[in-house]
Amino acid sequence: MTTEPLIEPLITPRAVPAPRALLELLKPITWFAPMWAFGCGVVSSGVAVQGRWPLVVAGILLAGPFVCATSQAVNDWFDRHVDAINEPQRPIPSGRIPGRWGLYVAMAWTGLSLALASVLGPWVLGAAVFGLALAWLYSAPPVRLKRDGWWGNAACGLCYEGLPWFTGAAVMAGALPEGRIVLLAALYSLGAHGIMTLNDFKSMEGDRRTGIRSLPVRLGAESAARLACRVMAAPQAVVVLLLAAWGAPWHAALVAALLAGQGLLMRRFLADPHGRAAWYNGTGTLLYVLGMLTAALALRGGLA
Template identity: 75%
Template structure:
């Protein structure tokens, strides 16, 4: 067996497909700030790098290291249980990416460093004992949802303003973080057997598939309904109508998902979640003229 991992195995460990969510949320934060991008592109690019290939990738490496026994049941072909990431290399990579993330965050300013540090702490306590938040779906999903949506949104807005973002930006980012808790529950349907065998109390394990699916749908939908109401209250009717239409589309897809939650969780994650994130962008554009008002 190789003493060091192949680059392809390292890339697989860092799971590039998962980077999209925080990178998108960071972009929403940039848009919602209302600040011009001209002259800020290097900073924006560094922020996108921080949100996805650094902080999110760190969380994936840490999770795979501390989940190696669970993955041996659920996904034995993953880099660590398969031996393609040998020895303690998974842990070393997670620690190295943590340090690199902090270096980049520090270069972007104190608000960004604070947000990155908070996100990295959540990433580690999500996976690592003794807290290992992921052992309970209520706490674990909350931590991931905040790291994937709220913190990157905050970071994008803060890096553009070089200050604390407007309170309305913070509120919308928080609401979409709450909704993302449901998205995290969708991800748990693929690993019910392994979670149950290793004592991970995901929501599908705790509640059963049907109840967990209904909860996921409700948790995703309710914050978006609040966003619609807020945008109307803030005199942004067209943006509110777009978010409402996207929510209606999700509701139609939810009906089919709820008929067979285990079989269709991945399908809904690819369809309903796409509408969800489009609504995030619509809400971000709605906030632009309001920042600093």
Template identity: 70%
Template structure:
């Protein structure tokens, strides 16, 4: 096979991973409080940039530089399975990065700068010499900033014609980005064996599964408690109660997860994270609807 099939390229770009940054971008749009009527083209282009372009670029970069790890953890992936021959994985990562920059440049200087920063983090996460993912603290922080905080701020900036978002939106973006560090830790449980054997110090490797699970839960919960406090301070009590209810439901799931971190990490990542991102939207709506004046 001289070149990969379209279906193999799509698998390399991992569409399932595009949702978190697209959702965060949409939350930034909502939190701006500005009308969508005249900004639909830019918003749709921004969603394309957040998910199918920048996030997809990061997935291609990661698969290329993780091909030896995936040969242990996920041998069915396009590169270790041989369905992505030669250096095609690397060339696709470069091409998608270039396309992402081209689209980002069409949305103005702020979005272009955000795109450059996000792509630099994507390459720094996976590629030597930095390869931030070798340490779970740094690697997960890079992913959390790129997937949540940066995407949120970019969405708000697109709505504001490239202006810097207001401070309440920035605070929410920062807090949900911090909580996403715990979400990234959940994703590391499935690759525990390969990480150990290849010298990647993810948090489950560094701390052990039980302590890593505790750290992930605390990292997710504490920022949400601060969000609730901010919403009360901003006089949005109904939104605060809503986020509190979502956090309480996560707490019940956390109890089950902590009883069996290795067996339930994927389960909690699906259910608990869904509740987490619903809280993001509810917080954004607090700003949009004037409840946080």
């Protein structure tokens, strides 16, 4: 008489993660924002890309599949308990990435990112070091910036928009980008604070239960939504004024039109902040990043 079980276990524990689970851990869908911002930096530099494509491609890879992917792995490792509530299907809480593999991947991707940045010049390496440090400070104790919605969102906005923009311009110029480039990158980083607040609506329950004081948790959904809209809109309004003052009225008008379009979408979002946060993130944010490119094109055109 056999003593073997009649039914095999549905899930066999893995010793190493499957490639698909690793890719999911690195969240390719999040790479678009920093890669786009890097492209805006390249455009705003005014330097022709002919003969510099290897640098451009390396920089795009650094912004997305390396630095941004590192931040995702770091965040998933230190958020595994929160994800077990909000997104139990994620690779770490689901067990598809076993043991401490999530931490090992985060450390390895940090090293690879620094290695790639080191060949792109000192300004790029400096920006990468700063961005990677913020990624770890954002998620890892004891600092864990994400516990506070003000500081955490500021760090994310800077890493997703400002630093990649700066890096793209630095790669092309081989030096510190000029002041107007840095100023526009900083303004769009500030606006991205609001975009990060939109991302927090989906995890309100887990954040409450684990002590993360995201802005939707601290202020409530309606107040946080209004704040996010204002924080996104105000820097763009400043960009409009700057472009007009710098002698780029058509670019200023286009950014203003894109901002007006966001205003219409914001009205619908504010009617149901919790239910429409993801919707606005996919519609209003598109107009936001198109405004970024418009501003970069204005700088490329050679302002007065």
